[in-house]
Amino acid sequence: xxxxxxxxxxxxxxxxxxxxxxxxxxxxxxxxxxxxxxxxxxxxxxxxxxxxxxxxxxxxxxxxxxxxxxxxxxxxxxxxxxxxxxxxxxxxxxxxxxxxxxxxxxxxxxxxxxxxxxxxxxxxxxxxxxxxxxxxxxxxxxxxxxxxxxxxxxxxxxxxxxxxxxxxxxxxxxxxxxxxxxxxxxxxxxxxxxxxxxxxxxxxxxxxxxxxxxxxxxxxxxxxxxxxxxxxxxxxxxxxxxxxxxxxxxxxxxxxxxxxxxxxxxxxxxxxxxxxxxxxxxxxxxxxxxxxxxxxxxxxxxxxxxxxxxxxxxxxxxxxxxxxxxxxxxxxxxxxxxx
Amino acid sequence: xxxxxxxxxxxxxxxxxxxxxxxxxxxxxxxxxxxxxxxxxxxxxxxxxxxxxxxxxxxxxxxxxxxxxxxxxxxxxxxxxxxxxxxxxxxxxxxxxxxxxxxxxxxxxxxxxxxxxxxxxxxxxxxxxxxxxxxxxxxxxxxxxxxxxxxxxxxxxxxxxxxxxxxxxxxxxxxxxxxxxxxxxxxxxxxxxxxxxxxxxxxxxxxxxxxxxxxxxxxxxxxxxxxxxxxxxxxxxxxxxxxxxxxxxxxxxxxxxxxxxxxxxxxxxxxxxxxxxxxxxxxxxxxxxxxxxxxxxxxxxxxxxxxxxxxxxxxxxxxxxxxxxxxxxxxxxxxxxxx
Numbered sequence: 153x154x155x156x157x158x159x160x161x162x163x164x165x166x167x168x169x170x171x172x173x174x175x176x177x178x179x180x181x182x183x184x185x186x187x188x189x190x191x192x193x194x195x196x197x198x199x200x201x202x203x204x205x206x207x208x209x210x211x212x213x214x215x216x217x218x219x220x221x222x223x224x225x226x227x228x229x230x231x232x233x234x235x236x237x238x239x240x241x242x243x244x245x246x247x248x249x250x251x252x253x254x255x256x257x258x259x260x261x262x263x264x265x266x267x268x269x270x271x272x273x274x275x276x277x278x279x280x281x282x283x284x285x286x287x288x289x290x291x292x293x294x295x296x297x298x299x300x301x302x303x304x305x306x307x308x309x310x311x312x313x314x315x316x317x318x319x320x321x322x323x324x325x326x327x328x329x330x331x332x333x334x335x336x337x338x339x340x341x342x343x344x345x346x347x348x349x350x351x352x353x354x355x356x357x358x359x360x361x362x363x364x365x366x367x368x369x370x371x372x373x374x375x376x377x378x379x380x381x382x383x384x385x386x387x388x389x390x391x392x393x394x395x396x397x398x399x400x401x402x403x404x405x406x407x408x409x410x411x412x413x414x415x416x417x418x419x420x421x422x423x424x425x426x427x428x429x430x431x432x433x434x435x436x437x438x439x440x441x442x443x444x445x446x447x448x449x450x451x452x453x454x455x456x457x458x459x460x461x462x463x464x465x466x467x468x469x470x471x472x473x474x475x476x477x478x479x480x481x482x483x484x485x486x487x488x489x490x491x
Numbered sequence: 492x493x494x495x496x497x498x499x500x501x502x503x504x505x506x507x508x509x510x511x512x513x514x515x516x517x518x519x520x521x522x523x524x525x526x527x528x529x530x531x532x533x534x535x536x537x538x539x540x541x542x543x544x545x546x547x548x549x550x551x552x553x554x555x556x557x558x559x560x561x562x563x564x565x566x567x568x569x570x571x572x573x574x575x576x577x578x579x580x581x582x583x584x585x586x587x588x589x590x591x592x593x594x595x596x597x598x599x600x601x602x603x604x605x606x607x608x609x610x611x612x613x614x615x616x617x618x619x620x621x622x623x624x625x626x627x628x629x630x631x632x633x634x635x636x637x638x639x640x641x642x643x644x645x646x647x648x649x650x651x652x653x654x655x656x657x658x659x660x661x662x663x664x665x666x667x668x669x670x671x672x673x674x675x676x677x678x679x680x681x682x683x684x685x686x687x688x689x690x691x692x693x694x695x696x697x698x699x700x701x702x703x704x705x706x707x708x709x710x711x712x713x714x715x716x717x718x719x720x721x722x723x724x725x726x727x728x729x730x731x732x733x734x735x736x737x738x739x740x741x742x743x744x745x746x747x748x749x750x751x752x753x754x755x756x757x758x759x760x761x762x763x764x765x766x767x768x769x770x771x772x773x774x775x776x777x778x779x780x781x782x783x784x785x786x787x788x789x790x791x792x793x794x795x796x797x798x799x800x801x802x803x804x805x806x807x808x809x810x811x812x813x814x815x816x817x818x819x820x821x822x823x824x825x826x827x828x829x830x
Contacts, residue, residue: 153492154620156570160594162620203811231495232679239805240579242599246682246803250816255499255679257611258803258818260581260597272596272611279618281493281501299807340571340594343585464585464597466578468638472542477589479597 154278158372160365161339167489168277169330171225171284174218175442176211178319180293184419189442190320191218197294197319205239208292208321209248211434212237215323215441216249216288223325227252230325231282234269236260237290237433239299244290254286262462263358263387264341265289266322266437267481270458271338273326274483278335283328290321291432300351300467313353315389315431318418322437324445333448337373337484341365343464345477351470355392355415355428358461361478362388363399365459369482370405377410381453384444386436386460386480387415389429414439414460436460454487493617497711499704500678506828507616508669510564510623513557514781515550517632517658523758528781529659530557536633536658544578547631547660548587550773551576554662554780555588555627562664566591569664570621573608575599576629576772578638583629593625601801602697602726603680604628605661605776606820609797610677612665613822617674622667629660630771639690639806652692654728654770657757661776663784672787676712676823680704682803684816690809694731694754694767697800700817701727702738704798708821709744716749720792723783724819725775725799726754728768753778753799775799793826 154162174191182193192214199207199214212235220226233252235245236259249256261268269287276282294304296317302308326335344361362385370376377383388396393416397408414436415429440458447453459482465474493501513530521532531553538546538553551574559565572591574584575598588595600607608626615621633643635656641647665674683700701724709715716722727735732755736747753775754768779797786792798821804813 154618156620159570205807205811231498236597236599238580240807241577241601241803241805243803243805243808246816246818247808247813250682250684250803253681256682256818257679258575258599258607260575260599262580268597275618275620276614279493279614279620281495281614281618340596342592343589343595345589464580464582464589466580466582468544468579469582469586472544474586477585479585479595 154275160368161337161372163337164274164278164335165490166278167334167336168274169327170333171325171327171330172219172223173324173441173445174215174222175322175438176214176320177438181320186418186443189446204292204294205243208244208290208295211321212244212248212288212290215321216286219323219325225325227254230254230284230286232257232276233286234259234273235288236265238262239295261479261481262464263431263433264460264462264479264481265433266440267458267460267483270335270483271340271481274335274338277326277328285326286323288323289433289437291317291434293317293319296432310427311352312427313391314427315354315415315429316426317432318430318435320434320438322441324441332487333485334489335483336486339365339369339482341480343477343479345475347475349475354431354463355389356395357463357476358388358478359392359395359399361480362396362459362461365480365482367403377407380410380455380457382456383407383411384456384458385413387431388413388461389415391428448487456485458483458485493614499707500676500711502676503613503617503674504829505617506673506675507613508666509672510664510666510669511558511562512663512780512784513554513561514661514777515554515659516777520659520757525757525782528785543631543633544582547583547629547634550660551583551587551627551629554660555625558662558664564664566593569593569623569625571596571615572625573598573612574627575604577601578634600818600820601803602770602772603799603801603818603820604772605779606797606799606822609674609822610679610820613674613677616665616667624665625662627660627662628772628776630656630773632656632658635771649766650691651766652730653766654693654754654768655765656771657769657774659773659777661780663780671826672824673828674822675825678704678708678821680819682816682818684814686814688814693770693802694728695734696802696815697727697817698731698734698738701735701798701800701819704819704821706742716746719749719794719796721795722746722750723795723797724752726770727752727800728754730767787826795824797822797824
């Protein structure tokens with residue numbers, strides 16, 4: 153049963169279990185430092201499909217099927233699938249998963265979706281509403297660029313604070329029982345908006361939300377950054393990560409030594425295309441479902457805070473002069489279950 | 492605690508309570524047969540805002556504030572808000588609710604979002620993960636038309652199967668205890684796609700999903716249409732409702748006498764603009780949070796199945812020649828709690 157801790161955090165007393173996970177990526181992800189941790193890599197960024205949007209749907213479908221295979225399960229064993237993405241009306245998820253026949257809980261948290269899905273699924277499993285679920289999300293550089301910025305053919309220049317949308321999906325199977333890692337705690341984020349209006353500086357727009365959620369979690373649980381092996385944010389990138397350190401220091405909490413960001417892990421640090429880091433729903437999802445959960449599996453990491461961050465604007469809201477609200481959802485993943 | 496019934500349905504043993512509800516609508520909704528049940532009606536479809544999108548955000552904010560007022564609560568009393576909408580990246584919700592400081596669970600189910608939010612919130616409350624939540628969604632004719640179809644200024648002709656997007660929001664407060672109505676059971680829908688490609692015939696695209704969810708619920712619970720005072724779908728309209736009757740008859744279940752559709756209730760039947768009925772996330776949300784919950788309050792209705800339906804396409808997927816997947820989520824609302 154979930155138990156409320158403080159104002160914002162839930163302790164998941166039954167320690168929902170991550171039974172398997174899989175990551176699927178494209179060419180650029182296959183050239184990055186995490187390539188060996190991916191399950192499927194494809195040099196053809198279209199993944200054999202006719203449009204970028206269909207390619208992104210394919211990424212989700214492949215990630216789910218691979219995770220199910222690794223758990224020895226089929227779609228009919230799964231009670232709920234928690235999914236969402238950045239495309240208008242979340243069509244990567246709805247089209248990618250439509251043939252599976254799994255009850256569909258559509259989520260929207262922009263790039264925070266993977267953490268949102270882990271939190272919501274964790275509550276379902278912890279409460280006995282399900283004993284087998286799937287969480288998945290994705291992004292695709294080409295579908296995101298043309299939807300949010302410019303057609304690729306335009307060859308637009310990118311600013312130093314801009315981030316590179318990851319072409320990848322990450323999916324995992326959550327079960328009631330198992331050998332771990334476990335989802336021990338979850339903090340659903342509040343929407344924070346400090347007035348950032350630059351759509352090419354998502355890291356700055358999301359950092360206040362990350363700081364708020366992290367503070368809520370530390371306050372509710374009485375823990376400190378030193379209680380964890382790693383605090384990993386979704387896709388704050390370089391700019392957003394540094395702002396997060398500053399915001400946390402302002403509240404007297406030093407996280408820099410324990411912190412990394414999925415957007416700084418997936419591509420080589422000297423990749424000039426990437427600018428301030430990687431981003432996209434698929435960034436934190438694929439880094440979690442490749443590198444991070446592998447490192448937990450071999451006990452190099454035992455307790456981590458996985459906090460994906462989302463920028464909640466649209467092209468319309470930005471064109472209308474609105475600032476960019478952010479949200480960050482956090483789950484505490486551990487190799488040790490509650491006793 | 493939620494208890495699984497059959498393959499698709501959850502029994503919410505603690506009977507989460509609907510403590511208050513509110514509906515906000517525009518000029519056309521104020522001229523319809525349900526006008527007296529709305530809490531706030533505004534002749535100015537812009538609701539005093541500068542853009543249609545900001546007007547839609549305002550609808551959500553007003554619906555939540557009104558529902559909170561009626562329950563004697565403030566935003567800081569609420570542990571989670573479950574919200575979503577049809578605008579790209581769900582900005583009606585994220586901008587409308589950003590100042591409230593309530594942990595935000597963003598959902599995407601197209602026009603099924605209100606039922607999805609009731610189901611997910613119901614599970615949270617039933618499991619003890621929360622004791623006070625808010626569910627809200629919205630739609631706006633003008634923001635939807637220009638996003639999904641044509642600029643209003645274009646004056647496009649509408650086909651006989653097309654539906655009129657409702658300008659309204661519905662919001663409610665859910666609590667652990669109270670006098671009812673109660674959320675007794677929930678069935679999360681599967682994605683169904685029978686190949687409908689006409690974006691002006693949403694009813695036909697969604698009817699198979701509605702039939703699947705309803706069949707799942709009846710099978711899992713051993714109930715029949717006669718077990719309920721009313722089976723109310725979200726926005727199938729005339730065309731989709733008749734298809735639903737046919738699909739259910741094909742499986743030997745007759746629902747027509749017990750059935751109505753929110754899309755057929757909110758506007759006068761002889762309104763020629765409306766064509767096959769009303770639609771939009773705000774359609775089922777506002778009809779639930781005005782007419783239906785009022786009728787439950789005065790005991791004219793005691794047990795209803797509220798099943799909102801969503802068409803999960805985008806303009807991009809339709810332009811790429813894709814068919815339109817549908818989903819339908821169902822909650823059983825009752826004036827009697829589980830004993």
